[in-house]
Amino acid sequence: MSHHTTTANDLRRGLWLGALGVAIFALTLPMTRLAVGQPDAPLMSGQFLAMGRAVVAAGLSALYLLATRARWPQRDQWLPLLLTSLGVVFGFPLFTSIAMRHVEAMHASVIVGVLPLATAAVGAVLHRQRPSWQFWAWAGVGSALVVTFALTHAGGSGLGLQAADGLLLLAMACAAVGYAYGGRLSRQMPAEHVICWALLIGLPLSAPLAWDSRPTSTMPLSAWGAFAYVAVGSMWLGFFAWYRGLALGGTVRVSQVQLLQPFLSMLFAVPLLGEQLDLPTVLFACAVVATVFAGRKAPVGSPAKTDNPSLTSLNSKGNAS
Incomplete structure (x- = not known):
C-alpha cells in the first residue's frame, strides 16, 4: 500500500484525542493571565513564563525518552523537529505570554478563533491534500461563529486593535506551523516523542x-501554580494527545476540533478569572460543535501524487505506534 488511509475508527479516535488535547490547551490562556498578571499588577515576565515552562517540560522529556528507550531521530527528521520547536516551544508560548498581560482572555479568543483554519491550511499544503469546498465552508462558518461571539461578547476588553493583537496573530501562525509539522512527524515516530525531541x-x-x-x-502561589500547569500540561502532556490525534485522524480534519478551545477557555475562566457563563455562550458553543461534526463528514482529498520519496515514505509508514 503506497498511501496511508485514514479509517473511520482512526478518525474517531483522532477526534477524541484531539479534543482531549484541546481541553488541556484551553486552560493555557487563563493560566498564562494568572501567571503574568496585569499591567498595573505585573507578576512573572512573559519571557520567563514561556522559556521556563519549556525548560521544565524539556527535563520531563529527557526522563521520558530515557525511560522509553527512544531512538534518535533520523537525519531527515531534524529539520521538521526544528520547525516544530520554533512554532510550539518558542513562537506560540513567547508571543502569547507577552500579549496576555495586556489583553483579557475574552479578547484573545477573537484571535484563537482563526487557529483551526490556519492549522488546516498549513496541514493541507504540507500533506498536499485538497479539502473539498464543503470542508472549507464548514470550517469558515465555525470560525465566523467563534469570531462573532467574541466580538459581541468582549465586554470591557474592547474591540479595537491593540499592539498585543499582532503578537497573538504571530502566535497563531507559529502554532499552526508547529501543529502541522508535529502532526506529520507523529506518523513517523511515536507522537509523544515528537514534542519531547x-x-x-x-x-x-x-x-x-x-x-x-x-x-x-516573591511570586504568589497562584502564579507558580499557573506556571506548573502550563509547563506540565500545556507544554508537554497536552501534545501527547494532540499529536497522536493529528496522526490518526489527519491534520486537516482534527484541527477543526480547535474551534471548541475558545469556549472551553471561557468556561475555565469562570472560576479562575471571575467571568460569567451565560446562555448565548452555551448556544454559540452548541452551534460550533455542530460545524465540527458537519466538517468531519465533508470529503478531504487524498495527497497528490508526488515523486518526492520522503513524502511517499511518510504516507506508507502510517502510524508509528
Whole structure:
C-alpha cells in the first residue's frame, strides 16, 4: 500500500484525542493571565513564563525518552523537529505570554478563533491534500461563529486593535506551523516523542533565556501554580494527545476540533478569572460543535501524487505506534 488511509475508527479516535488535547490547551490562556498578571499588577515576565515552562517540560522529556528507550531521530527528521520547536516551544508560548498581560482572555479568543483554519491550511499544503469546498465552508462558518461571539461578547476588553493583537496573530501562525509539522512527524515516530525531541532541541536556547528572566521577587502561589500547569500540561502532556490525534485522524480534519478551545477557555475562566457563563455562550458553543461534526463528514482529498520519496515514505509508514 503506497498511501496511508485514514479509517473511520482512526478518525474517531483522532477526534477524541484531539479534543482531549484541546481541553488541556484551553486552560493555557487563563493560566498564562494568572501567571503574568496585569499591567498595573505585573507578576512573572512573559519571557520567563514561556522559556521556563519549556525548560521544565524539556527535563520531563529527557526522563521520558530515557525511560522509553527512544531512538534518535533520523537525519531527515531534524529539520521538521526544528520547525516544530520554533512554532510550539518558542513562537506560540513567547508571543502569547507577552500579549496576555495586556489583553483579557475574552479578547484573545477573537484571535484563537482563526487557529483551526490556519492549522488546516498549513496541514493541507504540507500533506498536499485538497479539502473539498464543503470542508472549507464548514470550517469558515465555525470560525465566523467563534469570531462573532467574541466580538459581541468582549465586554470591557474592547474591540479595537491593540499592539498585543499582532503578537497573538504571530502566535497563531507559529502554532499552526508547529501543529502541522508535529502532526506529520507523529506518523513517523511515536507522537509523544515528537514534542519531547522538539523541547530538547530548544533547550540550549530556552534555558539561558529562562535564567536571564527569572523572577527576582516573591511570586504568589497562584502564579507558580499557573506556571506548573502550563509547563506540565500545556507544554508537554497536552501534545501527547494532540499529536497522536493529528496522526490518526489527519491534520486537516482534527484541527477543526480547535474551534471548541475558545469556549472551553471561557468556561475555565469562570472560576479562575471571575467571568460569567451565560446562555448565548452555551448556544454559540452548541452551534460550533455542530460545524465540527458537519466538517468531519465533508470529503478531504487524498495527497497528490508526488515523486518526492520522503513524502511517499511518510504516507506508507502510517502510524508509528
